[in-house]
Amino acid sequence: MPVLEMTNTQLYARLLGYIKPYWRTFSISLLGMAVAAATEALLPALLKPMLDGTFVHRDDTVIRWAPVFLLLIFFVRGIASFAGTFAIGWVGNKLVMDLREEMFRKLLSLPTRFYDDHSTGQLISKLTYDVTQVTAAATNVVTVFLRDTIIVIGLMGWLLYLNWKLTMLTLVMIPLIAVIIKFISNRERDASRLTQVAMGDITQVIEESVTAHKVVKLFGGQHYEGRRFGDQANWVRRHAMKQVVAGAANVPIVQMVAALALAIIMYLAIQQARTDESTVGGFLSFIAAMLMLTAPAKRIAGVTEFLQRGLAAAESVFELIDTPSETDAGQQSMARADGNLVFEHVSLSYQADERMALNDICLDIPAGQSVALVGASGSGKSTMANLVPRFYLPSSGRITLDGHDLADLTLASLRDNIALVSQEVVLFNDTIAANICYGQMREVPEAEIIAAAQAAHAMEFIRELPEGMNTLVGEKGVRLSGGQRQRLAIARAILKNAPVLILDEATSALDSESERHVQAALETLMQGRTTLVIAHRLSTIEKADRIVVMQKGRIVESGTHRELLDKDAVYAQLHRIQFEWHDAEKEKNSGNLS
Secondary structure, three states: OOHHHOOHHHHHHHHHHOOHHHHHHHHHHHHHHHHHHHHHHHHHHHHHHHHHHHHHOOOHHHHHHHHHHHHHHHHHHHHHHHHHHHHHHHHHHHHHHHHHHHHHHHHHHOOHHHHHHOOHHHHHHHHHHHHHHHHHHHHHHHHHHHHHHHHHHHHHHHHHHHHHHHHHHHOOHHHHHHHHHHHHHHHHHHHHHHHHHHHHHHHHHHHHHHHOHHHHHHOOOHHHHHHHHHHHHHHHHHHHHHHHHHHHHHHHHHHHHHHHHHHHHHHHHHHHHHOOOOOHHHHHHHHHHHHHHHHHHHHHHHHHHHHHHHHHHHHHHHHHHOOOOOOOOOOEOOOOOOOOEEEEEEEEOOOOOOOOOEEEEEEEEOOOOEEEEEEOOOOOHHHHHHHOOOOOOOOEEEEEEOOEEHHHEOHHHHHHOEEEEOOOOOOOOOEHHHHHOOOOOOOOOHHHHHHHHHHOOOHHHHOOOOOHHHOEOOHHHOOOOHHHHHHHHHHHHHHHOOOEEEEEOOOOOOOHHHHHHHHHHHHHHHOOOEEEEEOOOHHHHOOOOEEEEEEOOEEEEEEOHHHHHHHOOHHHHHHHHHHHHHHHHHHHHHHHHO
16 A cells, blocks of 8 residues: 555554564663663652661661662663663664665666656655654654653552552543644644655755756856755754644643642642651652653653654655566566667657657667667657667557567666667766776676777776776766766776667767767777667768658658768758858857967
């Protein structure tokens, strides 16, 4: 059932299920808390014989052993409390780690459309903030209820033993306290949900501002970003204050009800003491036990704040965990493919109410052939390429690889046969060598890494780096130039040696000299491989076996470079426009130089 349809009990039971692997340590924490709680009731119980035996009856045995028992109680209480607190802290941190790992594994398996619909900030907030709120609900709440329930039972038992008539009066406040806690808990739960959403928004602002810091500085966006951050921070503050108000009101109200009952009981107890119905030790022991009841009552009342916050966080965490992963219903496993790729009446709509991103695409790409996709932005080039590794699934039609429907292949075997070099180069904050051999399920010899780097013309700059292949590239490769990053991505594709190659503006970030070398390397790499080339610069795809021209999700032309120019239609017009623009730029630059 969906997370939001789960009751609090079902949600909490699911949360406690994550503690099951650590039940031994959790049991130690419960035992420690129980022992520490049991000693709580011994203190007022020791008070009566100690006072009566020392100040009233002058009993030498009581005078001699009372301090020893007192020290023993606090010694046992200290050991048990430490063991319980340490054990519950260990379980809580393991719980957070397990949930984070499961959430991260889920993130790695989610479909591309999920990332299209969710902001990065919201997802980061779930892993960094929401999951930490779960700890108190899963572990601390249990121990507080156990410890304080034992304390209350022990103290109430002692009070009943001393004076059952007065003790019964304390039960009057229980229904009223329950109503107060119920009302305040609902407000805390709602406020906690809103706080989590606001934390996701503020994380998104931070992520965007840090990632785009150059744009922010260059276009003077500091004030705007500061105001945007301030607005989101204020929403977090407002929702947090709602939690503070609810939590702050909870304890004083409960305490006031308890104090009212306590005042009445104290008055009646004093009256009984006047008539010698109780001893001095019994009276002080009764009052001490009554006063000691307020602390556990306060904690039990206050624990609802953490419980509701944790349950609201659990909803957020389980919502992510329960999101369906990428569809991987394929049963066939393919070894190395030949590369014959066929689109059969393929259509795709990202949303049911939007226009078709692809409309009835039919295309047969023989193994080893290079096909260039050209057209204006939004024509469907990248969408076609994204269908091959099944980042998206066709709305209708099918795509086959060597006669196998892509939907029938396992994702792992399909993607093992595909390499990608994208316009948006993705590098990880690791060494150059690690980025080149990223994802390889084997120990890659250094000679192979160097060979791939040489083929991509990357060794030219790698040799000049102080640490060579062991140089850290920084976040997203920030320590390298755009051209250097692009060549590392090409080296990664070369090393994978997949039979199907997708080049999405693979040379866009290179200067003219680098482009010439890399283009030659790519031409060598493309030999014998089925290659889909997405290009805006038509000069880079003139040697393609076939050029497919797209408009508004449809194929409007197909042929070689020379055939399409002779046809003098859409491609020829694109070619003229682009080269006229390049000629104008050359003339402009020549004029500036002169």
